Amino acid sequence: MKAAYRGVKPKRNLLLLVNPHSGPGKARTILQKKIEPLFRAAHAKIDVIYTTHNKHATDIARDLELGKYDAIVSMSGDGLVYEILNGLAEHKNPIEALKTPITPIPTGSGNGLSLNLLGLKEGTDVSFAAVNAIKGKPMPIDLFSVTQDGKRSLSFFSQCIGLMAELDLWTEHLRFMGSNRFVYGYVRGVVKRKSCPIKLYIKVAESDKNAMFDKFKEAREAAFSRSSSRAALNGNGNGNGHAEPNGDAGTAELSTALPPLKYKDEDPTKDEGWILFDKPVSYFYAGQGPFVSVDLMQFPVSLPNDGHIDIAVQAITPRGEMLSAMDGAEKGRAYWKDSCYYYKAKAYRIEPQSSASCLSIDGEKYPFKPYDLEVHPGLGTLLSLHGTYNTDFDPAT
Numbered sequence: 001m002k003a004a005y006r007g008v009k010p011k012r013n014l015l016l017l018v019n020p021h022s023g024p025g026k027a028r029t030i031l032q033k034k035i036e037p038l039f040r041a042a043h044a045k046i047d048v049i050y051t052t053h054n055k056h057a058t059d060i061a062r063d064l065e066l067g068k069y070d071a072i073v074s075m076s077g078d079g080l081v082y083e084i085l086n087g088l089a090e091h092k093n094p095i096e097a098l099k100t101p102i103t104p105i106p107t108g109s110g111n112g113l114s115l116n117l118l119g120l121k122e123g124t125d126v127s128f129a130a131v132n133a134i135k136g137k138p139m140p141i142d143l144f145s146v147t148q149d150g151k152r153s154l155s156f157f158s159q160c161i162g163l164m165a166e167l168d169l170w171t172e173h174l175r176f177m178g179s180n181r182f183v184y185g186y187v188r189g190v191v192k193r194k195s196c197p198i199k200l201y202i203k204v205a206e207s208d209k210n211a212m213f214d215k216f217k218e219a220r221e222a223a224f225s226r227s228s229s230r231a232a233l234n235g236n237g238n239g240n241g242h243a244e245p246n247g248d249a250g251t252a253e254l255s256t257a258l259p260p261l262k263y264k265d266e267d268p269t270k271d272e273g274w275i276l277f278d279k280p281v282s283y284f285y286a287g288q289g290p291f292v293s294v295d296l297m298q299f300p301v302s303l304p305n306d307g308h309i310d311i312a313v314q315a316i317t318p319r320g321e322m323l324s325a326m327d328g329a330e331k332g333r334a335y336w337k338d339s340c341y342y343y344k345a346k347a348y349r350i351e352p353q354s355s356a357s358c359l360s361i362d363g364e365k366y367p368f369k370p371y372d373l374e375v376h377p378g379l380g381t382l383l384s385l386h387g388t389y390n391t392d393f394d395p396a397t
């Protein structure tokens with residue numbers, strides 16, 4: 001057992017939240033045929049709740065009994081993870097609640113988190129995701145506070161405005177086309193070559209692409225060598241600062257609020273460290289985790305807990321260049337293009353200059369209105385087999 005579990009507590013207690021309508025609607029069958037047998041074999045104890053409505057997962061997470069479960073397993077797409085995280089953020093003890101690891105089993109239509117945790121090859125494999133729920137180690141991730149109209153919510157994945165948001169949100173009626181609707185939406189956007197109407201202020205931590213690339217490589221190699229030496233030593237530590245949940249979270253020192261917002265009241269036109277991005281923009285994309293979808297590695301140098309959000313701003317370029325950007329998009333090739341401005345940031349602020357676009361946050365449609373975002377280092381917790389995202393970025397490909 002020790003050799004098989006390598007420092008992970010066996011026989012986990014898992015809470016499974018299953019959205020029966022996610023993606024092609026097969027979550028219930030997949031649970032019964034593929035996932036339950038694996039959990040049974042691993043002697044995991046599972047409580048299963050089928051979500052019945054929008055925000056049901058938020059309600060469940062808000063009232064979670066701390067210490068009862070080793071992880072919350074989300075059988076759906078990225079949307080349900082977003083709801084769970086925001087429920088934990090509304091918990092009476094959010095800091096402790098957010099230490100409960102969340103782990104996805106990809107049965108939705110957008111499963112970006114699973115791709116990032118498990119890699120492009122295994123990221124769509126539900127059985128592999130179940131193994132991560134059984135044996136993955138808690139991995140802290142940065143979370144992002146979004147404040148809009150005085151209301152604060154948490155984002156874990158992405159915020160998007162302009163072409164890349166429009167091609168998703170404005171082609172909903174073309175769902176029958178499957179993922180081809182995104183290609184259609186992109187090409188339509190290229191033909192229009194519309195500028196994205198935003199004023200963007202960024203509290204920049206790094207903007208040198210080579211330095212970001214070197215840091216990414218270093219951190220990735222360190223995480224992988226830690227996880228393989230742990231395997232060789234069969235040690236007990238999880239090596240990431242987040243303790244394996246063991247049921248005593250209730251006795252830990254309690255803090256009863258989310259971290260305060262540090263940058264919201266700064267004036268980006270006067271305070272130190274802010275820049276105004278002032279070139280015409282095709283789209284704005286910010287987030288964490290290399291893949292935003294199977295076809296697009298938007299944040300190739302993203303790390304789960306470097307305390308920053310990655311921002312990619314695509315400047316308006318000639319149509320030919322925009323079309324050629326589709327080639328190698330899944331390998332992150334656009335990162336090196338001069339027209340792609342890339343930042344690691346601690347915070348940013350968006351001020352729309354007209355209503356002619358839309359805002360998508362973690363795949364949810366938000367009002368296209370001003371908002372502030374700032375990073376909370378390591379506030380959330382996922383499960384990982386490697387201690388970092390299982391993706392690589394090879395500039396030679």
Ligand SMILES: Nc1ncnc2c1ncn2[C@@H]1O[C@H](COP(=O)(O)OP(=O)(O)OP(=O)(O)O)[C@@H](O)[C@H]1O
Pocket residue numbers: 019020021022023024051052053054055056076077078079080081083107108109110111363
């Ligand atoms: N029983 C249910 N009926 C309808 N909607 C539900 C139910 N349970 C959860 N939901 C909602 O479904 C959405 C799930 O989105 P998620 O991204 O996880 O899956 P998805 O299949 O990828 O979704 P989509 O393709 O619509 O983005 C959430 O907004 C959630 O509130």
